[in-house]
Amino acid sequence: MGNYHLTHLKELESEAIYVLREVAAQFERPVLLFSGGKDSIVLVHLSRKAFYPAKIPFPLLHIDTGHNFSETIEFRDRMARSVDARLLVGSVQESIDKGRAVEEKGINASRNVLQTVTLLDAIEANKFDAAIGGGRRDEEKARAKERFFSHRDEFGQWDPKNQRPELWYMFNGKKRMGEHFRVFPISNWTEMDVWQYILAENIDLPSLYFTHERDVFYRDGVWLAAAPFMEMKSSEKVEYRSVRCRTVGDISCTGLTLSTADTVEDIIQEIAATRVTERGGRYDDKRSEAAMEDRKKEGYF
Amino acid sequence: MERTFSSKAYLDMELLRFTTAGSVDDGKSTLIGRLLYDSKSIFEDQLDAVKRASVQKGSEHLNLALFTDGLRAEREQGITIDVAYRYFATPHRKFIIADTPGHIQYTRNMVTGASTANAAIVLIDARNGVIEQTHRHTYIAALLGIPHIIVCINKMDLMDYREEIYCAIKNDFQSFASKVFPGNDMRFIPISALKGDNVVKPSENMPWYSGGTLLYHLETIPISQDHDLVNQRFPVQYVIRPESDEFHDYRGYAGRVAGGFFHPGDKVVVFPSGIESEITSVDTLSGPLTEAHPPMSVTLTLKDDIDLSRGDMIAGIGLAPRESCEITTMICWMNQKPMQINGKYALKHTTRDVRCIIQSVEYVLNISTLEKVAENKTIKMNDIALIRLRTTRPLFYDPYTTNRITGSLILIDETTNETVAAGMIV
Numbered sequence: 001m002g003n004y005h006l007t008h009l010k011e012l013e014s015e016a017i018y019v020l021r022e023v024a025a026q027f028e029r030p031v032l033l034f035s036g037g038k039d040s041i042v043l044v045h046l047s048r049k050a051f052y053p054a055k056i057p058f059p060l061l062h063i064d065t066g067h068n069f070s071e072t073i074e075f076r077d078r079m080a081r082s083v084d085a086r087l088l089v090g091s092v093q094e095s096i097d098k099g100r101a102v103e104e105k106g107i108n109a110s111r112n113v114l115q116t117v118t119l120l121d122a123i124e125a126n127k128f129d130a131a132i133g134g135g136r137r138d139e140e141k142a143r144a145k146e147r148f149f150s151h152r153d154e155f156g157q158w159d160p161k162n163q164r165p166e167l168w169y170m171f172n173g174k175k176r177m178g179e180h181f182r183v184f185p186i187s188n189w190t191e192m193d194v195w196q197y198i199l200a201e202n203i204d205l206p207s208l209y210f211t212h213e214r215d216v217f218y219r220d221g222v223w224l225a226a227a228p229f230m231e232m233k234s235s236e237k238v239e240y241r242s243v244r245c246r247t248v249g250d251i252s253c254t255g256l257t258l259s260t261a262d263t264v265e266d267i268i269q270e271i272a273a274t275r276v277t278e279r280g281g282r283y284d285d286k287r288s289e290a291a292m293e294d295r296k297k298e299g300y301f
Numbered sequence: 302m303e304r305t306f307s308s309k310a311y312l313d314m315e316l317l318r319f320t321t322a323g324s325v326d327d328g329k330s331t332l333i334g335r336l337l338y339d340s341k342s343i344f345e346d347q348l349d350a351v352k353r354a355s356v357q358k359g360s361e362h363l364n365l366a367l368f369t370d371g372l373r374a375e376r377e378q379g380i381t382i383d384v385a386y387r388y389f390a391t392p393h394r395k396f397i398i399a400d401t402p403g404h405i406q407y408t409r410n411m412v413t414g415a416s417t418a419n420a421a422i423v424l425i426d427a428r429n430g431v432i433e434q435t436h437r438h439t440y441i442a443a444l445l446g447i448p449h450i451i452v453c454i455n456k457m458d459l460m461d462y463r464e465e466i467y468c469a470i471k472n473d474f475q476s477f478a479s480k481v482f483p484g485n486d487m488r489f490i491p492i493s494a495l496k497g498d499n500v501v502k503p504s505e506n507m508p509w510y511s512g513g514t515l516l517y518h519l520e521t522i523p524i525s526q527d528h529d530l531v532n533q534r535f536p537v538q539y540v541i542r543p544e545s546d547e548f549h550d551y552r553g554y555a556g557r558v559a560g561g562f563f564h565p566g567d568k569v570v571v572f573p574s575g576i577e578s579e580i581t582s583v584d585t586l587s588g589p590l591t592e593a594h595p596p597m598s599v600t601l602t603l604k605d606d607i608d609l610s611r612g613d614m615i616a617g618i619g620l621a622p623r624e625s626c627e628i629t630t631m632i633c634w635m636n637q638k639p640m641q642i643n644g645k646y647a648l649k650h651t652t653r654d655v656r657c658i659i660q661s662v663e664y665v666l667n668i669s670t671l672e673k674v675a676e677n678k679t680i681k682m683n684d685i686a687l688i689r690l691r692t693t694r695p696l697f698y699d700p701y702t703t704n705r706i707t708g709s710l711i712l713i714d715e716t717t718n719e720t721v722a723a724g725m726i727v
Contacts, residue, residue, distance in 0.1 A: 005525050006315075006316075006594075006596065006597065007312060007313055007314060007315065007316075008314045008315055008316035008395040009312060009314075010597075011596060012316070013598075014557060014596055014597050014598040015596070015598075017557075017598035018538070018557045018598050021538050021555050021556075021598070024539055025538060025539045025611055025652070048586055049585065049586040049587075050555070050598070051541060051555075052541075052584070052585070052586040052600070053541070053543045053545070053547070053548045053553075054541050054542065054543040054545075054548075055543070055545075137385075137386045137388070138388045141385075144386055145383050145384070145385050160383065163383060164719055164720045165409060165410075165412075165413045165720050166413060166720075167412070167413055167416045167709070167711055167720070168416045168417060168705065168706065168709045168711075168723075169417070169557075169706070170649045170650075170651075170709070170710075170711045172649065172711065172713055172718070172719075172720045174647070174713060174718040175718060176718065187386070188386070188388070188397055190388050190390070190395075192311070192390070193395075196308060196311050196312060199308060200308075200312055265308070268308060
């Protein structure tokens with residue numbers, strides 16, 4: 001008998017590939033939600049593995065707030081070309097222009113919440129029946145209760161009290177017209193797993209994840225990037241610092257870490273020593289204790 | 302930058318999935334909080350939040366149970382509504398905890414959490430000893446085929462850490478468990494989750510115990526034999542046909558190995574056709590492999606051009622799975638709407654989708670006394686029963702006790718699309 005020991009990362013990889021293949025098998029019009037962040041980049045990598053030597057059998061969908069880092073957009077376009085995938089972009093600006101979404105006002109204004117409107121519109125317009133996301137259960141307590149296959153009603157809403165039991169590896173993707181599923185293939189991965197996998201598989205990432213210098217300011221314990229649409233208080237001042245992103249989202253809510261890490265190995269050392277969770281630097285989660293739970297119920301990622 | 306964290310070691314860790322079973326006040330949340338806290342898996346912002354909440358609730362010390370606190374709806378009602386998954390790692394293993402609530406819908410949630418677990422922690426309150434709930438939890442763990450059971454006798458601090466208390470409970474448990482759990486790996490640990498005795502750190506209060514802490518057992522339980530490594534089983538999940546110039550005639554069968562080893566050159570038989578063929582290659586993006594075993598996701602190619610599709614099964618010659626439309630299965634019912642005898646349901650088994658009709662109920666199990674009640678034909682939420690059903694097309698299966706993947710099934714209500722039952726084929 002040979003060596004039948006699978007390391008935990010190989011087992012997680014195998015699980016994620018299995019989930020991605022279930023999506024392709026059970027749904028007619030799946031889509032992969034691509035944010036340009038590391039989790040969705042890992043999803044694209046896993047999708048290539050799941051369907052090799054065929055192409056990835058679903059398009060990528062990016063919900064663009066219009067307030068993204070330019071590096072994210074460049075990376076997104078390059079990646080879609082390199083894996084030969086169809087890229088769709090849902091524009092939050094368009095949703096605002098059409099009156100579907102209303103821009104927030106004030107000092108903490110963000111388009112983060114507005115993405116839900118654009119996302120649900122894109123799902124409906126394209127008749128997507130499954131949207132694959134990079135959510136992980138270790139990120140946040142509302143996510144800890146997510147299924148791999150998470151049912152959404154015709155309004156795109158999540159009902160945590162009435163989820164289908166998920167047994168063994170049998171995923172029930174049955175639904176009525178107008179309903180859809182969110183699918184989370186890397187549910188069981190932790191932040192460290194993702195980074196170790198990026199290192200082991202030599203996965204290319206946007207430069208934002210590595211140290212770089214930029215104009216930043218400090219607010220409520222979080223460093224934020226200075227940008228024309230970022231309204232600042234008079235007490236806040238712009239500084240030029242060496243920073244990197246621990247997560248990548250819209251500029252208005254992506255907290256930056258003061259860091260000189262310029263390789264994946266350095267980042268892993270930094271995370272191993274960090275005593276704050278990844279989402280601790282997410283401005284969007286600080287709004288209230290149940291911020292994520294509320295957004296998820298309404299149809300957020 | 303100083304390199305203190307070893308990626309090499311990290312990449313060599315195994316994964317252990319375990320579930321926790323205990324009644325409402327057995328200290329389950331405290332135990333999980335203790336494991337996370339003492340293994341340094343709690344981050345500062347989480348710790349701050351729990352410290353704040355502990356003070357607010359008037360606790361004198363850090364309330365470890367709050368680390369597993371979930372949704373707002375749960376906090377408001379002081380309950381847990383669903384299985385939650387927690388993660389932590391030590392330098393030896395990575396752990397996934399399926400944390401199941403201990404009250405209403407308990408059976409349903411525990412079955413869900415147990416279905417993918419390698420190990421179960423059964424918690425017993427040292428003040429109460431083995432109670433009816435313990436029987437339930439142990440029986441479900443046995444029914445779901447969890448290979449390793451760790452019995453934690455908790456709240457030893459409230460019993461002055463006395464050895465005779467531990468021994469009496471252990472004896473009690475063994476005499477009961479030998480009936481439902483013959484041959485399973487069973488371990489006993491006296492602990493205090495609240496004080497931290499024998500959870501991560503060895504207890505100074507119980508020098509009479511030398512059997513290792515809970516974390517030690519979690520780190521060392523052998524798990525590589527938990528799959529069926531004898532009978533080759535490969536349910537076809539998805540057919541890969543690139544239809545590109547480079548791979549013009551490529552036809553690959555994607556799936557996850559459910560049993561045994563697969564190598565290029567292996568003679569195999571495919572179901573339902575019964576046609577024999579040979580494996581040409583075991584493909585992955587990183588290149589072909591010389592061997593695939595559970596639970597690897599790979600793509601197999603066959604020598605002969607056979608019409609195979611999702612739901613079919615590739616198996617070893619001579620060790621064929623059973624093939625039948627008549628299935629006898631233990632089920633756990635998971636829906637408010639009771640099971641309908643003669644009712645039709647959708648059935649999922651490995652990657653195969655069929656329909657079925659419920660033919661008869663052999664018995665409903667009284668899960669507290671383990672008594673088989675043959676007169677009872679009504680199956681409600683949380684009931685466990687032995688039933689017979691007939692499928693529209695044959696299943697290719699093994700008994701659940703041989704293979705947890707090819708021996709399990711789920712039933713789906715075709716009007717609501719809800720998953721209504723978990724089945725373990727006899």
